[in-house]
Amino acid sequence: MIKLxxxxxxxxxxxxxxxxxxxxxxKNNKLPRHKLKEIQLxxxxxxLIYAYENVEFYKHKYDEASYNPYTFRxxxxxxxxxxxxKEEIRENFPNRIFAKGIxxxxxxxxxxxxxxxxxxxxxxxxxxxxxxxAIHEYVRRIxxxxxxxxxxxxxxxxxxxxxxxxxxxxxxxxxPHSDIATLLQLFNSLKxxxxxxxxxxxxxxxxxxxxxxYAFKTPLKGILSTxxxxxxxxxxxxxxxxxxxxxxxYGCGETVDVACECKSHNGMHEIMEHAYIEILKDQKPAKExxxxxVLITDLDNYAMPFIxxxxxxxxxxxxxxxxxxxxxxxxxxxxxxxxDFLVSKDNRMISPFTFTGFISPFYNEPLRSMIDQYQxxxxxxxxxxxxxxxxxxxxxxxxxxxxxxxxxxxxxxKVTIKMFEKLPQKKYEKFRCVVSKAYKNLDSI
Ligand SMILES: [Zn+2]
Numbered sequence: 001m002i003k004l005x006x007x008x009x010x011x012x013x014x015x016x017x018x019x020x021x022x023x024x025x026x027k028n029n030k031l032p033r034h035k036l037k038e039i040q041l042x043x044x045x046x047x048l049i050y051a052y053e054n055v056e057f058y059k060h061k062y063d064e065a066s067y068n069p070y071t072f073r074x075x076x077x078x079x080x081x082x083x084x085x086k087e088e089i090r091e092n093f094p095n096r097i098f099a100k101g102i103x104x105x106x107x108x109x110x111x112x113x114x115x116x117x118x119x120x121x122x123x124x125x126x127x128x129x130x131x132x133x134a135i136h137e138y139v140r141r142i143x144x145x146x147x148x149x150x151x152x153x154x155x156x157x158x159x160x161x162x163x164x165x166x167x168x169x170x171x172x173x174x175x176p177h178s179d180i181a182t183l184l185q186l187f188n189s190l191k192x193x194x195x196x197x198x199x200x201x202x203x204x205x206x207x208x209x210x211x212x213x214y215a216f217k218t219p220l221k222g223i224l225s226t227x228x229x230x231x232x233x234x235x236x237x238x239x240x241x242x243x244x245x246x247x248x249x250y251g252c253g254e255t256v257d258v259a260c261e262c263k264s265h266n267g268m269h270e271i272m273e274h275a276y277i278e279i280l281k282d283q284k285p286a287k288e289x290x291x292x293x294v295l296i297t298d299l300d301n302y303a304m305p306f307i308x309x310x311x312x313x314x315x316x317x318x319x320x321x322x323x324x325x326x327x328x329x330x331x332x333x334x335x336x337x338x339x340d341f342l343v344s345k346d347n348r349m350i351s352p353f354t355f356t357g358f359i360s361p362f363y364n365e366p367l368r369s370m371i372d373q374y375q376x377x378x379x380x381x382x383x384x385x386x387x388x389x390x391x392x393x394x395x396x397x398x399x400x401x402x403x404x405x406x407x408x409x410x411x412x413x414k415v416t417i418k419m420f421e422k423l424p425q426k427k428y429e430k431f432r433c434v435v436s437k438a439y440k441n442l443d444s445i
Contacts, residue, residue, distance in 0.1 A: 010126070017130035022137050025273050033327045036272040037075070043299040044276055045072050048081065051305040054099040057092045058305065078278065079285075083295055083308040086120055093121055099303055107303065112253045119356075119363070122254045125303035132256045135274055139260040142269070142326070143222050143247035145194050151224075152190060154197030154205075176201035177351070180208040191217060195242070196224040200341060203234045204349055206241035220244035226257065229313075229333050250315075250333060251275075255298040255306055259331045264323050267330030274300055277331065278308070279317050289316045291334040340436040342378050345411030352376075352434035354409050361405050367398065373423045376406075378436040384413050389420045 028036065051058040052069045062069060065082045072081070089097060094109075106126050111119045124132070145151060153173035174186055176197055183205060195202075202225060223242055226249045239246055250268050251257035258275035259268035270277055276299060278285065279292040286292030294313040298306040318330045342350040354360065355376050361367055362374050373389040384406055388394065394417070403415045 014126065014130045014133065017127070018133040018137070021131055021134040022141075025134070025138055025271065026141065028273060029269075029326045029328065031327060033329075036328060040272050040276055040299065041075060043273070044078070044297060047297070047299055047302065047305055048072055048307060050099070050302055051307055054101075054302075055097060055305060057088070057096040058307070060096075061088075078276070078297075078308070079283075081308050083310050084306060085310050086312075089120060089122070094123070097304055098123055099305070102303055110253060120254065123304040128301055128303055131274070131300045135251075135256045135271065138271065139226075139247075139249045139257050140194065140196075140224060142260050142262050143194070143224055144263055145222070145224075149193035149221065150190060151194045151196060152186065152192040154195060154201055176205075180205070180212070184212075184214060187214075188217060193218075193221045194224055195220060195244075196226070198227040199225050199230045199234050199238070200228060200352075202238045202242070204341065206238045209241045210237075216243060222247050224249065226251070250331060252296075252311060255296050255301070255309065258296055262322060262324040262326055266320075266322050267318055267332045269322065269326045269330060270328040272328045274298070277317075279315055279331075286317070288319050291316050340378075340432065340434045340439045342376070342384075342410060342434065342436050343381050343438040344409070345381055345413055347381075349439070350409055356433050361401060370394075373420075374433065375423055376434050378410075378434075378438050381438045382413050383416070384410060385416045385418055387418050387420060387423055389423050394419065 028039070031039075048069045049072075052062055053059070061082055067080060067082055069081070071077065102123070102125060108124050108129075109121055110124055111121045140151065147170070149170065151171045153171065154176040155173055172186075172190060172192075174183065197205075202223065220242055221244065223238060223244050223246045225238075225246050230246065230248050235246055245265065247261045247265075248268060249257045249260040251259070255275060257271065258277055259270050261268045276297040278295040278297075279290075280286060280295060281290055281292040291314050294311045294315050295308045296306065296311060297308055314334045316332045316334055318332070320330070321327065322330060340352060342352065342354070344350050355362060362371065370390055370392050371388060372391060375387040377385040377387060379385065386402060386406070399417055402417065406415045407413060
């Protein structure tokens with residue numbers, strides 16, 4: 001009973017905090033851009049100094065680089081701060097990258113999906129949970145979602161009290177791996193106004209909807225897409241099959257969304273109060289609409305700060321003002337996370353998680369501790385190449401195990417294993433764990 005009351009009050013506090021933050025960012029999103037920039041820089045300085053004073057990793061890193069965070073005053077100073085890589089997070093997780101005095105009992109450890117690289121763990125404290133809830137709702141609100149609208153999340157259920165933390169009884173979730181009959185049953189009974197999901201799953205469902213000539217009984221008001229880059233061929237097919245416009249958003253699990261699309265569909269508005277986004281070309285800020293590497297500073301995360309975090313995505317930015325009235329610049333992703341499905345010999349689409357997620361032998365010991373990098377390349381439906389960068393020589397049993405695993409999921413295909421010291425990667429091109437040329441030839445599926 002006491003536990004129940006404690007849980008209820010925890011959710012009530014989270015809801016209050018969420019609503020306060022949401023109210024603030026909704027109220028401020030039409031402020032003059034220079035005002036938002038001022039707010040951003042104040043928040044940036046605060047989290048930067050906090051990280052230096054409270055996180056062992058940042059203290060050590062900045063001291064080593066002879067960087068003094070107290071000198072941070074203007075936007076130009078951002079470039080002086082050493083950037084943060086995913087490798088550094090992995091190497092220093094957990095203790096050296098958490099802030100002092102964190103009450104671990106109140107926190108959860110989450111991880112990225114690992115669809116395009118090895119899963120990365122990160123910490124979420126109660127404050128961050130509330131911010132995340134607020135950002136999620138902000139993204140929906142900008143797309144036109146209202147509290148009485150029904151939202152269906154296509155994702156593996158992670159939270160049983162999803163409605164409670166949103167203060168509504170209108171948000172539902174279902175696994176995107178569900179079969180099409182189950183999904184259609186839910187579409188028919190729930191009559192959702194909005195559907196939320198990752199492009200690759202939405203695309204897979206779109207193909208199935210087309211095959212069945214399915215039409216939504218109540219037209220959708222929109223589709224909320226996140227987590228991966230939305231390539232045009234997918235966007236067109238999803239919008240056509242679902243008969244609704246897509247509202248794209250950009251971010252990552254670690255920092256939650258940092259930009260989202262409005263009803264004018266001109267690109268994704270930066271959420272300036274929450275994140276400082278840099279687009280860099282040769283270590284300098286890229287010019288307007290010039291493609292560059294994306295770095296994100298999370299302005300709200302004090303439990304595990306992300307400062308100048310290199311996402312390895314490539315984006316462009318427009319400084320033009322959008323007709324919707326939101327004043328922040330617009331981001332367009334040029335080369336972000338694209339999740340390639342693999343195609344089995346008998347034409348089934350196989351999720352990349354099969355090879356990158358928790359059931360994959362690449363993810364599990366002992367391979368995980370030996371492997372530096374790996375990549376699955378599907379040249380044709382019948383040809384798979386496993387590119388592996390290993391510290392040690394791979395033994396015959398492991399090799400056979402990988403071939404067997406691949407054939408088990410994709411059919412009797414030809415599997416070639418290629419060993420590297422380091423996997424080749426082109427500059428300004430995103431590294432992908434799963435590359436399927438069979439999948440990219442989308443019309444043939
Ligand atoms: Zn707009």
